Amino acid sequence: MEALLRRRRGLVPALSAAAGRLRRARRLGHGAAGRLLVSRLFQPLSLQEGGEAGWEARPGGEAACRSQKLMVQGGLICPAGPGCYHYLPSAVRAMEKLVGLIDREMRAVGGQKLSMPSLSPAELWRASGRWDQMGRELFRLADRHGKDYCLGPTHEEAVTDLVATQTNLSYRQLPLRLYQVTRKFRDEPKPRFGLLRSREFYMKDMYTFDASEEAARRTYSLVCDAYRRVFEALGLRFVQVQADTGSIGGTVSHEFQLPADIGEDRLVLCPTGHFAANVEMISAEQTTCPTCGEPLTPTRGIEVGHTFYLGTKYSSVFNATFYSAENKLQLAEMGCYGLGVTRILAAAVEVLSTEDSIRWPSLIAPYQVCFIPPKKGSKEEKGAVLMEHLYDDLAEAVPQLAGDSVLDDRTQLTIGKRLKDANKLGYPYVIIAGKRVCDDPPVFEVWSQNTGEVMFLTREGVIELLSKVRVP
Amino acid sequence: MEALLRRRRGLVPALSAAAGRLRRARRLGHGAAGRLLVSRLFQPLSLQEGGEAGWEARPGGEAACRSQKLMVQGGLICPAGPGCYHYLPSAVRAMEKLVGLIDREMRAVGGQKLSMPSLSPAELWRASGRWDQMGRELFRLADRHGKDYCLGPTHEEAVTDLVATQTNLSYRQLPLRLYQVTRKFRDEPKPRFGLLRSREFYMKDMYTFDASEEAARRTYSLVCDAYRRVFEALGLRFVQVQADTGSIGGTVSHEFQLPADIGEDRLVLCPTGHFAANVEMISAEQTTCPTCGEPLTPTRGIEVGHTFYLGTKYSSVFNATFYSAENKLQLAEMGCYGLGVTRILAAAVEVLSTEDSIRWPSLIAPYQVCFIPPKKGSKEEKGAVLMEHLYDDLAEAVPQLAGDSVLDDRTQLTIGKRLKDANKLGYPYVIIAGKRVCDDPPVFEVWSQNTGEVMFLTREGVIELLSKVRVP
Structure with a gap:
């Protein structure tokens, strides 16, 4: 009985995760994925090249204080006239x-x-x-x-x-x-x-x-x-x-x-x-x-x-x-x-923020988790699929985070560049498919903004860690 | 083993319901209750005596069509000037x-x-x-x-x-x-x-x-x-x-x-x-x-x-x-x-409404369930406590309905009068502690607005029925 239960426990997550992926994809009408992709978010494409979005140049876009500068640069608000702002999706x-x-x-x-x-x-x-x-x-x-x-x-x-x-x-x-x-x-x-x-x-x-x-x-x-x-x-x-x-x-x-x-x-x-x-x-x-x-x-x-x-x-x-x-x-x-x-x-x-990086009260961060898959053409490239599965498994295992994770699919950029962007936007957790994603079992690098920790965790470890995240 | 399980199953709901009541009460800071009481809702006190709230007399309160009349009378909207309305809590x-x-x-x-x-x-x-x-x-x-x-x-x-x-x-x-x-x-x-x-x-x-x-x-x-x-x-x-x-x-x-x-x-x-x-x-x-x-x-x-x-x-x-x-x-x-x-x-x-009773798409009804306990001083008065327990147990067993139930505590009124009000406001489900609440086990009268059915159900039956209610 005990053994049967253990075996079932081992099986069920994988099965239910796959079924969940399908259900989600169908519901979202987004082809096979249904994942939130950074490249599709309505925000400045590249945070490194500040000012490119042109928003800082508008009246009300000039940086009179830290929050204003960071929120305009990070694509959170856009000036719409003196003292009036568009509140953008994040x-x-x-x-x-x-x-x-x-x-x-x-x-x-x-x-x-x-x-x-x-x-x-x-x-x-x-x-x-x-x-x-x-x-x-x-x-x-x-x-x-x-x-x-x-x-x-x-x-x-x-x-x-x-x-x-x-x-x-x-x-x-x-x-x-x-x-x-x-x-x-x-x-x-x-x-x-x-x-x-x-x-x-x-x-x-x-x-x-x-x-x-x-x-x-x-x-x-x-x-x-x-x-x-x-x-x-x-x-x-x-x-x-x-x-x-x-x-x-x-x-x-x-x-x-x-x-x-x-x-x-x-x-x-x-x-x-x-x-x-x-x-x-x-x-x-x-x-x-x-x-x-x-x-x-x-x-x-x-x-x-x-x-x-x-x-x-x-x-x-x-x-x-x-x-x-x-x-x-x-x-x-x-x-x-x-x-x-x-x-x-x-x-x-x-x-809460530093000079150039947004920090949120974790309870109200626009997204809780950012996944950064390997750069296209890198040795770790095959880790991309593992990361996508991790994204889907997390949504299945921790439903309250289902709409709260983004996948930074700008794989033409290095992990370092995307990590820098993620750091600027202040996701409470950043999960990277680095070198050790090729280990067996695969190991992911997890950055926790609030504690400043970097952890190396298996799929199960990531899910356990994030299952404790509080959402309002 | 089978017997043990059955016994536990019998026990657990009662225990967990009691613990849940305490947790909820503490969280809400509402003394022992934390229930939503009809007498405390910001809406006309008595729907029978139309016009008493005085809202119909205001510009924009006159009844030019059914929805306007019902929504003003039912305390859903209140005129605030020509073409402007206060949207009230419901x-x-x-x-x-x-x-x-x-x-x-x-x-x-x-x-x-x-x-x-x-x-x-x-x-x-x-x-x-x-x-x-x-x-x-x-x-x-x-x-x-x-x-x-x-x-x-x-x-x-x-x-x-x-x-x-x-x-x-x-x-x-x-x-x-x-x-x-x-x-x-x-x-x-x-x-x-x-x-x-x-x-x-x-x-x-x-x-x-x-x-x-x-x-x-x-x-x-x-x-x-x-x-x-x-x-x-x-x-x-x-x-x-x-x-x-x-x-x-x-x-x-x-x-x-x-x-x-x-x-x-x-x-x-x-x-x-x-x-x-x-x-x-x-x-x-x-x-x-x-x-x-x-x-x-x-x-x-x-x-x-x-x-x-x-x-x-x-x-x-x-x-x-x-x-x-x-x-x-x-x-x-x-x-x-x-x-x-x-x-x-x-x-x-x-x-969806009739001439004098609001009907909602059930998915967006302001509240899904109205509980009507017995009139004060009636033979069935002791059913009031059973109804309160049912209210609490439902919130515990069907968490998505926790904030979606009201208890019509105007026990100075007959059940009939309160049922009439409930009918006018269009709760999808009305649960009454009528005569059969004194049966053993107690039986509640459940009115389903959408099907027009009246059912007589035990505590378990009510919870099973309502666990199927969809909320957005």
């Missing part, structure tokens, strides 16, 4: 993974996802007073009937008006935690640094409605916890600092900042962790921690999240009320919470 | 499922997903001549520097300009099949019918670049096949008709239409399937099929997809070229392809 893949991660954390705090229009009627903004207050940061337009709109940079007015339409809202339905992941628009006076400060960008914005101030503060702290979990999952060093409430308003506010020299925000941190604030929040004289007296350390940060306790600032304007347990109409206590989705992508690249 | 769930299905079919034909800005510079549209040609359908605006933009209703100009920046494009990289799923904007003179004709909507648009006319026609037919697979997967009856190319241009065009009385397009169909066209394409005298001579049947349709063979109309304007095998620069042959994502949602509801 960037969309990273973004969708990030959104998946954010969705999970928002659901975990009871978030319900909706989607509000970008066209935001002027009357909502006039009611809150922000039609004038926001000044030239609002993109404004009129429709064919002369009715005024702005393109929503944020949606406090819209969501409060929406909740106010539910005139029979009961305290039992609260808290309401509504969020969306949509494009936002802000007519920045000086868009710059690529996706770090652009005019059209993706944001996750949540709006919460509670029955009491106490409940609203509980919600506030729950959402802040969720934000921390997002940055922890990404492996990004961040600080949560006290912040100004700005044009959004409210009484309490925090920013989530990634410390970085390029950051536009100036922060002070207590070295023992008792206090952290945006300098907007402290007087120039304050140089020590208000709690422990330690000297405050100045640093710069990239703002990637912002939370506001709003109270009834908007609910009172739009009359967003609910029936209390005593059946009295009361104003909902609100909070709002933003995560800069595209800004997180760029900020992560900014803080 | 609609977003359906939309994300639909997008998942479309993504899969686009990837299957080699589609690479990108995302282009909504702010589309006027100079692109002036270059193609459409800045004037599109007239008042374009939403136009100027930024703080006085630079003109429109909000993209479609992206032929933008994508062709983008591909043209890759000045060293090789024939080896072709075909390029780029697509996005983004909001589009069109200043309709008469927005109406809810999501069927709105001013801000989601569209999937694909743009293809091929090395020759022959290759481009192959791409055209591949993408049409993919569109057919989308509608087939949704179980929607559709026709593919010859269509006018309109302002997009090109030489060949087809529309994908769902036959419906409310449809704004007039079609003629050959009863034997030899010919189908939008009436725009035929002369008034033509009343018989050009192929077989059968009399043409007039019908109306809702346009849900549109394909265009463009040739070099746009590539010649923006100089989107590639190097041929002979190393000569040639213009790319283009096609463009649209699927109305939010329109498909509404059109599906329009054609």
Whole structure:
């Protein structure tokens, strides 16, 4: 029985892998392969010859900071006008993974996802007073009937008006935690640094409605916890600092900042962790921690999240009320919470990358694995087939990686040249069919970007290693 | 051995279900439950008392057609201004499922997903001549520097300009099949019918670049096949008709239409399937099929997809070229392809629903299963706990349904009232703890919307039935 099982175990993977290849090929309609080939990806063909794609020459393509340079050169974004970018396929893949991660954390705090229009009627903004207050940061337009709109940079007015339409809202339905992941628009006076400060960008914005101030503060702290979990999952060093409430308003506010020299925000941190604030929040004289007296350390940060306790600032304007347990109409206590989705992508690249090589939080890398087969005409050429089988076997054995592997089929180039490109693009794992692919059994060279390790592994070893890769 | 196995089999589900409940509860941070409760969903509290939510009273909330009425009443959409809607949580769930299905079919034909800005510079549209040609359908605006933009209703100009920046494009990289799923904007003179004709909507648009006319026609037919697979997967009856190319241009065009009385397009169909066209394409005298001579049947349709063979109309304007095998620069042959994502949602509801009950293509129903526990204080009340266990066990045994089940905890209402609501919202499966929940073993009443069947099943029977549900 034991022997039979072992024999079957030996057989099954090979059989099922072959069947899987066929099934996949048929489904993809790609002939015999169905593999993702680097030569077919819509990205600059050759990263060595920088500038050849011509994108750096476009307005917004000049390299004002590391992430902008690397993302334009690596074919992640392409300038489409001042402060506007095309998100190219690899960037969309990273973004969708990030959104998946954010969705999970928002659901975990009871978030319900909706989607509000970008066209935001002027009357909502006039009611809150922000039609004038926001000044030239609002993109404004009129429709064919002369009715005024702005393109929503944020949606406090819209969501409060929406909740106010539910005139029979009961305290039992609260808290309401509504969020969306949509494009936002802000007519920045000086868009710059690529996706770090652009005019059209993706944001996750949540709006919460509670029955009491106490409940609203509980919600506030729950959402802040969720934000921390997002940055922890990404492996990004961040600080949560006290912040100004700005044009959004409210009484309490925090920013989530990634410390970085390029950051536009100036922060002070207590070295023992008792206090952290945006300098907007402290007087120039304050140089020590208000709690422990330690000297405050100045640093710069990239703002990637912002939370506001709003109270009834908007609910009172739009009359967003609910029936209390005593059946009295009361104003909902609100909070709002933003995560800069595209800004997180760029900020992560900014803080993790080296001067000329992109590094991703591994959870959201556009592709997890790059396979580099031998150069055409080399001694190891027959290793190409083994590598293709390994690619297919991995997709079969580790289904969550099935769409997450690319095969660098530019076999007219040396392995070294392609490895250099792979290094620049920051695949967490690169698998090379080097000299030892001719060993029996064949041995593959596996580069792990995050640990800096190089391993020599058999087919089974590669699959075992990669079966541990987490995907969102 | 056999006996041992059987005993273990009996034990394991109970144990693993309990452990799973704990794990899930911890993960969700929702106390002991972590279940999706109907009373907590952001939707009208009571569907019986129509109009109470106040949404129908807003502009755009009046019921001009079935899908609009049902989607507003059911809390799927809420008017946000003329031709603009908030997509509420259930609609977003359906939309994300639909997008998942479309993504899969686009990837299957080699589609690479990108995302282009909504702010589309006027100079692109002036270059193609459409800045004037599109007239008042374009939403136009100027930024703080006085630079003109429109909000993209479609992206032929933008994508062709983008591909043209890759000045060293090789024939080896072709075909390029780029697509996005983004909001589009069109200043309709008469927005109406809810999501069927709105001013801000989601569209999937694909743009293809091929090395020759022959290759481009192959791409055209591949993408049409993919569109057919989308509608087939949704179980929607559709026709593919010859269509006018309109302002997009090109030489060949087809529309994908769902036959419906409310449809704004007039079609003629050959009863034997030899010919189908939008009436725009035929002369008034033509009343018989050009192929077989059968009399043409007039019908109306809702346009849900549109394909265009463009040739070099746009590539010649923006100089989107590639190097041929002979190393000569040639213009790319283009096609463009649209699927109305939010329109498909509404059109599906329009054609599948009854007068007062929503019916979804089961693949994209917002939730697959609704659990209705007994009324509080009824004889069957103790069945509530059994139902909660069934909910949890299903999530454990059929993980793809874990986030797809809701528990109607409004136990102050009779089962009958809640079943009526569930029927109106169109859950594919409704599971009721009726009288027979007190049997030993307990028996649940399972309503299958799509087959109209009512089944009486044990816990194991329910799980077996639902393990066959397909999710995208």
